[in-house]
Amino acid sequence: MNFAHLHLLLNHFPIIGMIVGVGLFLVSFFDKNEDLRRGSYIVFVGIALLSIPAFLSGFGAQQAIQGPGVSDALINRHEGSALLSLWFVEATGVLAVIGLWQSQRLSHPSHGNVLAVLVLSLLAVGLIARTGNTGGDIRHPEIHPGEATTVVEGPLGSFISHFEPSPEKFVQLVSVNKWWWGFMMAMHFIGLILIVGTVGLLDVRIMGFMKQLPVAPLHRFLPWGLAGLGINIVTGLLAFVGQSDNYIYSGVFWLKMLSLLLLGVNAAAFYLTGIFGRVETVAAGEDAPVLARFVAATSLFLWFAVIVFGRYIQPLGSTLPRPN
Amino acid sequence: MAVPEIFNTIEQTAFSTWLRESPSFFGFYFILLIHTIGMSLVVGANAVVDLRILGVGSGLPLQPLKRLFYVMWTGLGINIASGLLLLAAYPTKSLTNLDFYVKLSFIALAAITMWKIYVQVFGDASLSEAAMIAKGKALAKWSLFFWLGAVSAGRLLSETSKYLLYGVANR
Numbered sequence: 232m233n234f235a236h237l238h239l240l241l242n243h244f245p246i247i248g249m250i251v252g253v254g255l256f257l258v259s260f261f262d263k264n265e266d267l268r269r270g271s272y273i274v275f276v277g278i279a280l281l282s283i284p285a286f287l288s289g290f291g292a293q294q295a296i297q298g299p300g301v302s303d304a305l306i307n308r309h310e311g312s313a314l315l316s317l318w319f320v321e322a323t324g325v326l327a328v329i330g331l332w333q334s335q336r337l338s339h340p341s342h343g344n345v346l347a348v349l350v351l352s353l354l355a356v357g358l359i360a361r362t363g364n365t366g367g368d369i370r371h372p373e374i375h376p377g378e379a380t381t382v383v384e385g386p387l388g389s390f391i392s393h394f395e396p397s398p399e400k401f402v403q404l405v406s407v408n409k410w411w412w413g414f415m416m417a418m419h420f421i422g423l424i425l426i427v428g429t430v431g432l433l434d435v436r437i438m439g440f441m442k443q444l445p446v447a448p449l450h451r452f453l454p455w456g457l458a459g460l461g462i463n464i465v466t467g468l469l470a471f472v473g474q475s476d477n478y479i480y481s482g483v484f485w486l487k488m489l490s491l492l493l494l495g496v497n498a499a500a501f502y503l504t505g506i507f508g509r510v511e512t513v514a515a516g517e518d519a520p521v522l523a524r525f526v527a528a529t530s531l532f533l534w535f536a537v538i539v540f541g542r543y544i545q546p547l548g549s550t551l552p553r554p555n
Numbered sequence: 556m557a558v559p560e561i562f563n564t565i566e567q568t569a570f571s572t573w574l575r576e577s578p579s580f581f582g583f584y585f586i587l588l589i590h591t592i593g594m595s596l597v598v599g600a601n602a603v604v605d606l607r608i609l610g611v612g613s614g615l616p617l618q619p620l621k622r623l624f625y626v627m628w629t630g631l632g633i634n635i636a637s638g639l640l641l642l643a644a645y646p647t648k649s650l651t652n653l654d655f656y657v658k659l660s661f662i663a664l665a666a667i668t669m670w671k672i673y674v675q676v677f678g679d680a681s682l683s684e685a686a687m688i689a690k691g692k693a694l695a696k697w698s699l700f701f702w703l704g705a706v707s708a709g710r711l712l713s714e715t716s717k718y719l720l721y722g723v724a725n726r
């Protein structure tokens with residue numbers, strides 16, 4: 232398996248996932264069906280997470296295939312489109328997390344949230360469709376006979392392409408100024424501290440330490456941890472785009488990404504299977520259910536792994552083979 | 556002002572060289588990892604206490620959070636130890652960098668604030684929770700500010716250092 236193969240596998244998730252998510256979301260308006268709406272929000276969150284490795288693998292795929300016979304112009308167009316659509320997919324995911332949080336506390340997402348998700352998800356699905364399309368153009372000349380290596384835009388394409396960052400300029404912006412880089416990395420550490428403090432304390436309590444604390448109020452700290460996670464996804468993605476070579480060929484970087492995806496699965500297990508419902512009622516002095524403790528231990532272990540892998544990206548920067 | 560010769564002497568020692576150049580898993584990056592973990596413990600726990608005093612998670616009883624101070628002192632201890640080792644590996648890089656002293660100042664201020672919260676807010680068991688919060692509000696805000704400064708200054712060390720080693724400029 233090389234990066235080109237991985238990218239071809241993973242790119243289905245953001246495209247088809249967003250279509251499914253938007254479909255469910257739109258249907259939920261007809262019946263005012265809150266369950267369906269929650270379901271669509273869960274899809275948006277899952278897709279926001281899965282779009283990250285899909286995006287990252289694209290850089291490796293580019294390095295695997297670039298050369299004679301492959302159009303750099305078409306690759307750059309696809310990369311620019313991906314750079315734009317990713318932010319909309321992630322923004323939809325963030326709003327969906329907020330909506331799910333509101334659902335839990337107020338029984339449904341706020342009207343403002345629903346409107347924002349509607350606008351962003353429709354934009355995201357449109358932009359990701361263009362990303363898929365421009366990606367296909369790179370290696371499927373049979374779609375546009377006679378235009379195998381040149382970029383030809385229709386009117387809509389020309390309009391959207393104004394908003395798509397030029398990959399070279401974007402990379403320059405992110406990595407050339409060392410103060411900006413330092414600021415991004417400082418924010419990355421602050422995000423990490425917010426996650427460790429809030430999620431860490433909740434997990435530690437669920438596992439049975441500091442039993443004088445009731446669990447439900449601890450859970451109220453979680454938005455700070457999620458804000459930290461949001462900061463880290465943004466700064467992490469920017470760092471990757473700025474210096475992708477430093478990360479693509481680092482085995483520990485991919486292990487860090489895998490750990491983050493597993494944390495997503497762990498969170499899904501916690502919230503979607505009813506474990507959270509039972510944990511919320513655990514009062515001071517009481518034990519959390521065994522399954523909850525297992526989920527909490529997994530969470531602590533995986534976050535620890537994320538920190539360790541993250542720290543070792545720099546020294547273990549070239550553990551995966553580069554294309555010749 | 557010339558770079559003190561003693562930094563060169565330290566860097567030439569077998570210990571300092573081992574810290575910098577050893578390919579062992581327990582070399583420089585491991586110490587840096589321990590430093591990161593210590594930072595997460597001391598600042599993470601401190602942040603939760605500060606946020607609670609400032610009103611987040613108000614259903615959480617404040618007094619039991621006193622236990623978190625053990626986590627904080629442990630994290631601080633881990634970082635003093637690992638920090639000294641990092642300093643032994645790169646004395647010139649750190650001690651000729653103004654930002655390093657800024658970082659240490661922020662840490663000192665944050666640690667003093669931590670101690671004040673421990674003594675003034677949590678030290679008197681007869682205080683009601685509302686009284687504890689009233690006493691701790693200003694301290695909690697300063698604590699968050701000082702730790703923000705410490706973490707930022709610490710992260711910017713590699714961008715601000717003039718020398719990598721004695722006689723060797725930084726990149």
